[in-house]
Amino acid sequence: MAREVSLDRTVMTYLLDGLEAHELVTRRPDPRDRRARQVLITDTGRARLDRVRRSLAAAEARLLTDLDAEDSAQLRTLLSRVAQTAQREAVTPDEADAANC
Numbered sequence: 631m632a633r634e635v636s637l638d639r640t641v642m643t644y645l646l647d648g649l650e651a652h653e654l655v656t657r658r659p660d661p662r663d664r665r666a667r668q669v670l671i672t673d674t675g676r677a678r679l680d681r682v683r684r685s686l687a688a689a690e691a692r693l694l695t696d697l698d699a700e701d702s703a704q705l706r707t708l709l710s711r712v713a714q715t716a717q718r719e720a721v722t723p724d725e726a727d728a729a730n731c
Contacts (some may be wrong), residue, residue: 631669636720654678 632642646669649655654675660666671679694702 636717649675 632639635642637645646655646657650657652674653672656670656672657667658670660668694705697705
């Protein structure tokens with residue numbers, strides 16, 4: 631999971647500790663591999679996620695109110711491409727710096 635979101639495993643552990651302390655997720659042994667842990671969202675976590683998604687959609691609608699559907703779609707596409715570049719650089723910043731020299 632840490633690799634998927636480009637976080638150090640120790641940082642991920644602290645993040646999960648905080649989410650678990652707020653009862654947003656729970657961890658349990660993976661029945662297929664007792665050495666591994668499954669991270670599961672709780673009902674509280676689902677409710678919070680739903681509220682955050684609704685708030686995000688409302689904020690996005692306010693910010694994009696002056697754009698038509700085509701412009702909104704184009705902006706999302708461009709921002710997605712920028713985010714992918716940022717993600718690649720976050721994973722391999724030294725390699726990205728070397729390529730720019």
